[in-house]
Amino acid sequence: MNSTSKALLSLSACRWENEMADFPTRPDEVDAVWLEAQLSRAGVLGDARIARFAWQSIGTGQVGDTARFTLEYAGLSKGAPASVAIKFPSSDPTSRQTAAAFSLYSREVMFYREVASLTKMRVPRTYAAMLDPNGCDFVLMFEDLGPCEAGNQLEGCTLSQARDAMIQAAALHAPTRNHAVLDAEWLQPDPQASASLRALYPQAQTVFRERYADLLAPELMAVCEALNDNLDLWFDRQHSSRCFLHGDFRLDNMLFGIRGGAEPVALVDWQTSAVGCGLTDIGYFLGCGIGSELRRPNERALLEAYCTEMTRLGVPLTVDAIWDDYCIGALHGVSTAVFSAAFVVRTERGDANFLSMARGACELALEHDSLGALKRRMEHA
Numbered sequence: 001m002n003s004t005s006k007a008l009l010s011l012s013a014c015r016w017e018n019e020m021a022d023f024p025t026r027p028d029e030v031d032a033v034w035l036e037a038q039l040s041r042a043g044v045l046g047d048a049r050i051a052r053f054a055w056q057s058i059g060t061g062q063v064g065d066t067a068r069f070t071l072e073y074a075g076l077s078k079g080a081p082a083s084v085a086i087k088f089p090s091s092d093p094t095s096r097q098t099a100a101a102f103s104l105y106s107r108e109v110m111f112y113r114e115v116a117s118l119t120k121m122r123v124p125r126t127y128a129a130m131l132d133p134n135g136c137d138f139v140l141m142f143e144d145l146g147p148c149e150a151g152n153q154l155e156g157c158t159l160s161q162a163r164d165a166m167i168q169a170a171a172l173h174a175p176t177r178n179h180a181v182l183d184a185e186w187l188q189p190d191p192q193a194s195a196s197l198r199a200l201y202p203q204a205q206t207v208f209r210e211r212y213a214d215l216l217a218p219e220l221m222a223v224c225e226a227l228n229d230n231l232d233l234w235f236d237r238q239h240s241s242r243c244f245l246h247g248d249f250r251l252d253n254m255l256f257g258i259r260g261g262a263e264p265v266a267l268v269d270w271q272t273s274a275v276g277c278g279l280t281d282i283g284y285f286l287g288c289g290i291g292s293e294l295r296r297p298n299e300r301a302l303l304e305a306y307c308t309e310m311t312r313l314g315v316p317l318t319v320d321a322i323w324d325d326y327c328i329g330a331l332h333g334v335s336t337a338v339f340s341a342a343f344v345v346r347t348e349r350g351d352a353n354f355l356s357m358a359r360g361a362c363e364l365a366l367e368h369d370s371l372g373a374l375k376r377r378m379e380h381a
Contacts, residue, residue: 021132021137023130023137023139024088024139025088025089025137025138025139026065026088026091027055027057027065027067027069027086027088030053030055030069030086032050032052032053035050035053035069035071035084036049036050038127038128038141039080039081039084039127041127041128042126042127042128044079044080044081044127045080046076046077046078046079046080047075047076048073048074048075048076048077048078048080049073049074049075050071050072050073050074051072051073051074052072053069053070053071053072054069054070055067055068055069055070055086056068058085059150063090063095063096063098063099063104063271063344064087064088064089064090064099064105064108064269064271065087065088065089065090065091066085066086066087066088067085067086067088068083068084068085068144068146069083069084069085069086070082070083071083071084081143081144082144083144083146084127084141084142084143084144085124085141085142085143085144085145086139086140086141086142087138087139087140087141087142088138088139089105089136089137089138090345092344092345094343094344094345095344095345096136098343098344099136099271100134100135100136101193101196102190102193102197103135103186103190103193104271104272105131105135105136105137105138105271106131106135106138106186107186107187107270107271107272107273107274108138108140108269108270108271108273109129109130109131109138109140110131110184110186110187111270111273112126112129112140112270113129114181114184115176115181115244115273118175118176118179118181118244119171119172119175119176119244120171120172120174120175120313121168121171121172121267122168122171122258122263122265122266122267123266123267123268123270124142124143124144124145124266124268125142125143126140126141126142127141127142127143128140128141129141145255145258145259145266146258146259147257147259147260148255148256148257148258148259148260148266149255149256149257150252150254150255150256151250151251151252151253151254151255151256152251152252153250153251153252153289153353153356153357154349154352154353154356156251156290156291156293156294157251157256157290157294159294159298161254161256161264161265162285162290162294162298162302163302163305164256164264164265165249165254165265165285165289166282166285166302166303166305166306166309167305167306167309168265168267169246169249169278169281169282169285169306170306170309170310170313171309171313172243172244172245172246172267172278172281173243173244173245173278173281173310173315174243174309174310174313174314174315175313176243176244177241177242177243177278177315178241178242178243179243179244181244182242182243182244182275187273187274187275194235197235197339198231198235200339200342200343201228201231201335201338201339202228202231203342204338204339204341204342204343205224205225205228205338207341207342208224208337208338208341208342208354208358209221209224209225211341211351212341212351212354212355212358215355216355216358216359216362217359219366220358220359220362220363220366221362223334223362223365223366223371224334224338224358224362226371227331227334227335227338227371228338230371230374230375233374233375233378234331234335234374236378237328237374237377237378238377238378239276239277239280240277240325240377241277241278242275242276242277243275243276243277243278244273244274244275245273245274245275245276245278245280245281246267246270246272246273246281247270247271247272247273247274247280247281248269248271248272248284248336249267249281249282249284249285249289250284250285250288250289250357251289251290252269252353253267253268253269254266254267254268255267255268272336277325277328277329278310279322279325279326279328279329280325280328280329280332281329282303282306282322282326282329283325283326283327283328283329283330283331283332283333283364283370284329284330284332284333284336284361286299286302286303286326286330286364287329287330287333287334287360287361287363287364287365288330288333288334288336288337288356288357288358288360288361289333289357289360290360291356291360292359292360292363292364295360295364300319303319303322303326304319307319307322324373324376324377327364327365327368327369327370327373328370328373328374328377330361330364330365330368330370331361331365331370331371331374332361333357333358333360333361333364334358334361334362334365336357337354337355337357337358337361338358340354341354
């Protein structure tokens, strides 16, 4: 066991392999009885009965595994879904320990239970949302939003898709701004996890530097190093406003043209949801999400689209007023790329993903002096 796994295992309370949750935690554990029970409870099964089903893995998540289940029914099945998507814990031990240590699975389940209905954001309808008390096991069953185009961090997106995402961000941030749900116990920082995150971050930066020093431009790696040198400023920063955050607002967590193009976009993967300034999601998306080539010529217009929609939803904003918060938000992309690279299972696509995220976030942070904006914020806190 490496030092990373040991550090995470000391935080998590994951069960041993021979202990079982009382719900399926892998695709091959799902049976027709369980599927029928969940669909019936959700009110979409009617009198239908599942005659057979098949599944295949979908998505590219690194802390959770998702599969599409195609269902065939015996008898009348009007209204019963032809397919569903089901999300399970990661099969990789390191990713699973990371998720448990930082409450990633519980945050996603609780989002669908308590927050999704409060927003105007398009998310998949949930048929089941189950969580083991230890936070290591969960299962989520959703409506299947296909046919659709899964966002791809490495391929980028169109300007229209980027604008649709900004509108969706406003649909999350405006309705939850200063909402009572932000004080829910499950959303409050875990002091032990927060202290461990702060303590482990320099180790993550060391891993990141050693792994990507020859692949990330020196001036961009310097941004990562500067953030690591100013961790107290980053972890103790004060937010200018409070709303519900997605926390990983980027293309891999978006589905475009859902239901064959009937709707523009839906958001998935809520494991890093949190409370904070909404511009954290925006700086993250425009920095590590869409790439500098699309961002640079369209940055102002995309920020104006967000501000216009927030204003329409009752939260008046202007680009000038949000600028520093936006720049600070880009640092969330830097920290996420650095930390995730060290503490989730390593894959070829993951390496490309983290480099893409770090490159875009560091370019934004360097161009707009994000660290300087953070220092100004702390000086006036």
